[in-house]
Amino acid sequence: MAMRKSSKSKTSNNLVITSVAFQDHITRTLLHPNFSFSDPLLRCKRNTPKNPHARGRVENGLQQRQDGGNEREYVLDPAPPPLTLAQKMGLVASPAERLTEDEWMQVKARSVQQGESAQPCAICREEFRLQPQVLLSCSHVFHRACLRAFERFSGRKCCPMCRREQYETRVIHDAARLFRHQCATRIQACWRGYVARRWYRHMRKTVCPKDKDLRRKFFEAKLQELNDSFVRYCHTDTEAFLSDIDRSLSSSRRVFEQLERKSISEPQENDWDRIQSQVIQRGVWDCPICLTALCSLDIPTEADRSSHQQRRRTVLLSCSHLFHQLCLEAFESFAADSRPSCPLCRSAYHKKLI
Known part of the structure; x- marks a missing residue:
């Protein structure tokens, strides 16, 4: 009898503990989420905005760019509440653990692969642009303000796309980066078009077709x-x-x-005699071009006529300089001017064969 009484008392105690655990779980999770048996007088502290009109504002993302300028990604969900007695006893399933940074990277990679940030918001059907966007743990992306409004009017935390409950949210800035890239691309395209049109107009004015x-x-x-x-x-x-x-x-x-x-005018016969006398007085009998000997201006004898004929003919210039005829003709052929000048004194000349 004593054993039966002890077993009945244990069973009744277990039932009492189980019922208390269920009541605590229901009270804390469903009826009064902010109520606690440890501090029954604990009041719910809500973060009410100081400005009464702040609730109707829509965040546009400009304030974050002005404050810090750095696009930092962070999780919006608060820390999970402590486990209830029913969850500790295993009577109720414990909530899932929060995603780690690596798991968030996998979710973001899946979202980028699906092109969520490049598409309009599924709630308001508008582009993200610079407005804040949130990434859900189910890899769907929405406007932060749109998701808040959806949760407030639906009365539950459920993804508008896949209907997944109890999701986690993370602030990302992929759409803002895409929008800035598109703006920069459009500005560059406009500038290049302006430069090309300007160059084309200038080419049409200057280049003959x-x-x-x-x-x-x-x-x-x-x-x-x-x-x-x-x-x-x-x-x-x-x-x-x-x-x-x-x-x-x-x-x-x-x-x-x-x-x-x-x-200059062409010299007369008397002028040529005077020029020859100047050459004889100078006594230079080498060609300045080829640096070989020239024939003398004196009248040669009959014994020297045969050797004199074999020599190259000499040209006397009006500037009193002597050259070989072949050397002077070669110099004139390579001269750039139509009327070449003397190779020594650079003056215009008339020439005479001697």
Whole structure:
């Protein structure tokens, strides 16, 4: 009898503990989430905003860029509450553990692979742009404000896409980075288009086209432009235009006068005799070009005529310099000017064979 009584008392005690554990779990999780048997007078402290109009605002992501500028990802869910007595006794399943950083990276990689950030928000059907976005543990992405509104009006924490309950949320900035990249790409495209159009307009004004009709129009436009500028110039100041013409004519006359002064007349026979006497007095009988001996200006004897004919002929210049005829002709053929100058004194000359 004593054994039966002890077993009945143990069973009744277990039933009492089990019922208390269930009541505690129901009270803390369903009816009064903020109530605790350890402190029954504990009141719920809600984070009420100081500004009464702050609840109606929609976050646009600009404040975060102004404050820090760094896009830091963080988990929005608070720390999980302590386990109830029923959960500790194994009567009720314990909540799932929070995702680690590696698991969040896997969820984000799956979301990027599905292109969630590149698509509009599934709740409001608008682009994310710079507005804050949240990533759920089920790899779906929404506006942070849209998800809050959905949870408030639905009355439960359930994913709007896959209906998964008790999910975790994490703030990400993938859509903001994509939007800034798109803006930079559009700005670069506009600038490159402007540069290309400007270069094309300049090319059309300066480069003559290959087509015959287009070439004719090109030169007609150029001629018309010159005529217009000439007419404008004449209409503005005729006296200045005529004075410019007079100055150009006077400068042309001066140039021609200088050319006439530089031109020399052909020497006469007496002049050639005087030049030969200067050569004899100088006594230089080597060609300055090939540096070989020249023939003497004295009249050769009959014994020297045969050897004199075999020598190369000599050319006397009006500047009293002697050269071999072949050497001087080679120098003249390589000269750039139409009228070459003397290789020694750089003066214009007339030549005579001796």
